[in-house]
Amino acid sequence: MIRVVVPATVPVSALPRALELYRELVEETRTETGCISYELLQRADDPTRLLLVEEWESRAHLDAHTRTPHFVRLVALLDEVEHAEPAVIYSKVL
């Protein structure tokens, strides 16, 4: 199993639009094979700072996810309203 963390920063004015896109991304992604969890978090001290936290059965499932039509479409739209840092892949140690 692998974890993926993707920090993103969204201007306040673009938050409603970004959350709308994330909602669609989350709903579609959770139906994908191998998706264990896929959640969007928001910093308590700064609502413009979001964190996508994902858990996948394998790297292959994650890679397949990034090739799905909804991922490609929605990430392109999100890129117009947010600055996302590169995804970081983790494994669980404890």
Added chain:
Amino acid sequence: MIRVVVPATVPVSALPRALELYRELVEETRTETGCISYELLQRADDPTRLLLVEEWESRAHLDAHTRTPHFVRLVALLDEVEHAEPAVIYSKVL
């Protein structure tokens, strides 16, 4: 419910010691009231970069956690072998 994310960097030479301390911290913390999950992740591309990912029923439960003897003792010992960034508190949006 709240989430807490704590990034930390550990020199390779100190990893065994840090993981030993984290193991104790994780085992003790998971028995605490209000602790939903408490996991240590390690970056796939850089084993010196760790990430503690926590979920608590409330801020009060988290605050109580930081006052427990094991937390105080183990974090002090971890501080000797790692550089931890400040904990960041999130709420789940989606």
